[in-house]
Amino acid sequence: MSLHWPKSRIIPVRQRPIRGVIFSQERANFRSNPGNSSGFNFAYATTAHETAHQWWAGRVAAPAGPGDALLTESLAKYTEAVVTEKRFGKMYLRPYHVKDSQLYFAYRSAASEKELPLWQTVNQPFVYYQKGGLALFRLKEALGEAHMTRALHELVERYGYPARKPGPPTVVDALKRGANAAQIRLIDELFKKVIVFDNDIKILSSKPLSNNRQLLVLEINVRKTDETSGKPVPVTPDDDIDIAVFDREIVPDTAPPDPVYLQRHHFSKRRSVVTMAVPRTAMTVVLDPLSTMPDINYHDNSATLK
Numbered sequence: 001m002s003l004h005w006p007k008s009r010i011i012p013v014r015q016r017p018i019r020g021v022i023f024s025q026e027r028a029n030f031r032s033n034p035g036n037s038s039g040f041n042f043a044y045a046t047t048a049h050e051t052a053h054q055w056w057a058g059r060v061a062a063p064a065g066p067g068d069a070l071l072t073e074s075l076a077k078y079t080e081a082v083v084t085e086k087r088f089g090k091m092y093l094r095p096y097h098v099k100d101s102q103l104y105f106a107y108r109s110a111a112s113e114k115e116l117p118l119w120q121t122v123n124q125p126f127v128y129y130q131k132g133g134l135a136l137f138r139l140k141e142a143l144g145e146a147h148m149t150r151a152l153h154e155l156v157e158r159y160g161y162p163a164r165k166p167g168p169p170t171v172v173d174a175l176k177r178g179a180n181a182a183q184i185r186l187i188d189e190l191f192k193k194v195i196v197f198d199n200d201i202k203i204l205s206s207k208p209l210s211n212n213r214q215l216l217v218l219e220i221n222v223r224k225t226d227e228t229s230g231k232p233v234p235v236t237p238d239d240d241i242d243i244a245v246f247d248r249e250i251v252p253d254t255a256p257p258d259p260v261y262l263q264r265h266h267f268s269k270r271r272s273v274v275t276m277a278v279p280r281t282a283m284t285v286v287l288d289p290l291s292t293m294p295d296i297n298y299h300d301n302s303a304t305l306k
């Protein structure tokens with residue numbers, strides 16, 4: 001007996017709906033308590049991550065080799081963060097990113113081998129999970145979500161199964177298309193180098209202004225190090241970093257409220273002094289509030305008015 005499919009049911013391979021298994025741990029997801037609003041909703045984030053693998057592994061995958069996990073785990077971490085941001089808000093991601101940054105530094109200090117750049121990552125999960133997710137989210141903040149989405153959409157359209165598998169350079173090239181010179185330099189740093197920071201922020205003075213505002217004078221130190229060769233080489237910063245100001249103290253492990261001031265500043269020196277007028281209610285200033293930069297000590301990235 002032969003099986004006859006009506007012509008209308010034959011769907012071209014590229015348009016077929018995705019069918020696959022979505023992994024979900026019983027203990028982590030089904031038995032977690034997402035109603036506990038004080039903590040981060042890991043059940044939501046990990047479910048977004050596992051669903052993202054329908055694309056990043058299911059549809060698009062690199063040939064096995066150095067950097068292949070950039071196309072699976074790093075892109076799934078990125079999708080996880082963006083979906084979570086859309087559901088809960090941008091500042092909700094701060095404690096989640098702080099945790100990933102701490103895990104990255106803890107695992108890399110315990111690693112016996114030199115850290116490889118993201119696009120050549122092999123057997124270093126702290127690179128393709130934690131650093132990969134942070135790097136891609138930082139890139140989204142620099143390029144804009146539309147740019148990222150266009151590049152990733154192009155990747156699925158041109159290299160999705162059963163097309164030829166793309167390597168890590170294809171991802172980097174897709175992200176570079178339409179980027180300006182500074183953004184291209186950031187892309188190269190994020191994917192092809194191993195860069196770490198040890199930044200801090202201090203409040204030098206505050207002075208009341210009229211209209212319920214106050215003038216803050218801040219000192220910001222950006223210590224940037226290139227560790228691509230395995231030996232730390234100090235680098236002069238040339239980086240955009242957000243500064244946020246909150247009207248209360250920031251509690252560790254808890255998402256801060258919306259800031260009363262949020263602005264991106266460019267830093268081209270190791271030490272900078274920044275003056276800003278902010279609402280009189282300002283209490284805490286935070287450098288890189290979303291904690292997307294790999295900074296070895298995040299504790300000194302915030303300062304509270306006494």
Ligand SMILES: [Zn+2]
Nearest residue numbers: 049053073076
């Ligand atoms: Zn994964």
